[in-house]
Amino acid sequence: MVQQFSTDEREAVAARARRRVETLARLHPSRSGIYPMRLAHAAEYIEQEFRSLECDVQQQRFRVESEEFCNLVVEKPGIRDSGTIVIGAHYDTVIGTPGADDNASGVAAMLELAGLLQKTPLQHAVTIVAYANEEPPYFHSAHMGSRHHAGMLRKSGRHVRLMLALEMVGYAGDTLRQAYPFPGLRRLGRYPACGNFIAVVGNLHTRRLTRFVRDAMRAASNIGVESLAAPGFLPPLFLSDHASYWKYGFPAVMITDTAFLRNPHYHQPSDTADTLNYAFLAEVIVGVYAAVLTIDHLHHA
Numbered sequence: 001m002v003q004q005f006s007t008d009e010r011e012a013v014a015a016r017a018r019r020r021v022e023t024l025a026r027l028h029p030s031r032s033g034i035y036p037m038r039l040a041h042a043a044e045y046i047e048q049e050f051r052s053l054e055c056d057v058q059q060q061r062f063r064v065e066s067e068e069f070c071n072l073v074v075e076k077p078g079i080r081d082s083g084t085i086v087i088g089a090h091y092d093t094v095i096g097t098p099g100a101d102d103n104a105s106g107v108a109a110m111l112e113l114a115g116l117l118q119k120t121p122l123q124h125a126v127t128i129v130a131y132a133n134e135e136p137p138y139f140h141s142a143h144m145g146s147r148h149h150a151g152m153l154r155k156s157g158r159h160v161r162l163m164l165a166l167e168m169v170g171y172a173g174d175t176l177r178q179a180y181p182f183p184g185l186r187r188l189g190r191y192p193a194c195g196n197f198i199a200v201v202g203n204l205h206t207r208r209l210t211r212f213v214r215d216a217m218r219a220a221s222n223i224g225v226e227s228l229a230a231p232g233f234l235p236p237l238f239l240s241d242h243a244s245y246w247k248y249g250f251p252a253v254m255i256t257d258t259a260f261l262r263n264p265h266y267h268q269p270s271d272t273a274d275t276l277n278y279a280f281l282a283e284v285i286v287g288v289y290a291a292v293l294t295i296d297h298l299h300h301a
Contacts, residue, residue: 003120003293005286013112014282020049020108021170021281022273024091025098032095033133033143036067042091046107046130047072053115055128060152064143069132071145074114076126078296083159084125085292086252087113088146088241089166090134100273101263103134105170109285116289122296124161131241146241154248162209162295163252165242169284170276171263172196172223179261181228181236190226195262197224198284201254203232203246209295210253216294217287223280225287236261255288 024042031042050057050072060071089106093099107130114128131145138144153160176195200217202210207229214227232238232246245252257263265271
């Protein structure tokens with residue numbers, strides 16, 4: 001049974017998310033692979049947060065030319081040995097940006113989910129990963145942290161029930177203008193006209209799971225949840241870490257506030273912690289938590 005969150009609990013989730021976003025955005029800006037020490041300091045903070053939640057953290061290290069980078073990986077075993085649910089978020093930014101929405105919001109959600117799931121008995125394993133090198137100059141290349149993690153899973157023969165990429169999940173409001181990835185979607189009446197919803201994005205292979213995650217999030221959260229499943233080669237559907245798992249044949253979806261289709265601070269120095277909606281971010285976390293628990297109880301995913 002999915003946990004019900006009281007108003008006080010939701011406010012506490014929002015407060016913890018705000019603290020983590022503010023720490024990353026204000027103390028660790030430009031956390032880019034171009035500045036390896038800055039990226040490493042951000043990784044140290046995230047690892048400390050994992051450990052404060054009593055999570056056992058492993059470092060998946062990989063090299064790009066002369067520099068070494070790492071993903072931070074937390075494994076929570078399940079009762080059954082039948083694959084894992086992966087939850088991931090990249091912790092790097094574009095140079096010159098605080099990266100509050102992109103992607104401290106996703107990291108904050110990932111950390112909160114780690115804490116919630118650490119206390120929750122699960123049928124199947126959950127793997128939680130903070131990725132390096134999602135942003136340029138590594139984007140859509142073999143040097144992405146998520147590409148390394150997905151490749152490791154494929155090489156080990158591990159079954160992935162579903163991967164959820166948390167990519168910009170904190171910018172929303174009833175007065176925000178919402179653009180769309182494809183012409184005609186608004187005219188078809190399928191999506192809201194304002195940027196007050198979270199989106200679940202999948203490819204054609206994961207269209208059933210995309211709707212499944214959307215429905216579970218709708219049932220548990222107090223925000224709008226929309227979904228889109230289309231050919232994965234179409235931009236902007238592949239513009240995050242979930243596409244690394246598609247490359248290896250794993251089912252994956254992206255949870256997003258739709259990034260540049262809504263947020264004018266995307267990849268800008270103005271992507272600061274004070275621009276985010278933390279009550280909305282808390283509802284995203286509650287919704288994703290419910291989706292993970294629901295997937296965990298499925299016999300087939």
